[in-house]
Amino acid sequence: MKVKVQKIDGKASGDIELNDAVFGVEPRADILHRVVTWQLENRRGTARPTRERSDVARTGKKWGRQKGGGTARHGDRAAPIFIGGGKAHGARKRDFNQSLNKKLRALGLKMALSSKAKDGLVVVDSLELKDAKTKALAATFGKNGWSGKVLFIDGETVEDSFRKAAGNLPGVNVLPAMGANVYDILNHDTLVLTKAAVEKLEARFNG
Secondary structure (H helix, E strand, O other): OEEEEEOOOOOEEEEEEOOHHHHOOOOOHHHHHHHHHHHHHHHOOOEOOOOOHHHOOOOOOOOOOOOOOOOOOOOOOOOOOOOOOOOOOOOOOEOOOOOOOHHHHHHHHHHHHHHHHHOOEEEEOOOOOOOOOHHHHHHHHHHHOOOOOEEEEOOOOOOHHHHHHHOOOOOEEEEOHHHOOHHHHHOOOEEEEEHHHHHHHHHHHHO
């Protein structure tokens, strides 16, 4: 698949051949759904449990007389009504981590990239800026027609001046190629890849 490459200011900068095995896969909603669900569930922290009556380390000896003490007849200091006792009907531990095999995760990422390659993919030669200012970058986005949510993926690391200039622009996110994931790609209107990112992503699957 051949696509046009442009500079960050919108000027043409030649063509690039995209690997059909990575950018030409027919997307399937069921696989994308499974990968996104797996990704979002694994973001959730484990719900912390509270200690219930059986979890509290307190004596099991009857601490008062059955009769004549002037108090209720208690036999367990771990009862929920006492300070230091267990909690009644406390929160249980809940672990939300799911497992998903590597082949399915890789296939999901290929399908997400392929869906953007059909509509919403832009390839630029690099993210280097002459004027690393947020205002100038916002004007460049308007000139290129990049509106809504835009995701930029660079090579090994994100170009520092671009990352700083884009930091205050709403809806704009930047990632290195290693951080490319299905949820973020599908959750943005436009995907912008550098040539270095294309090489890294293709090498990631070919390796």
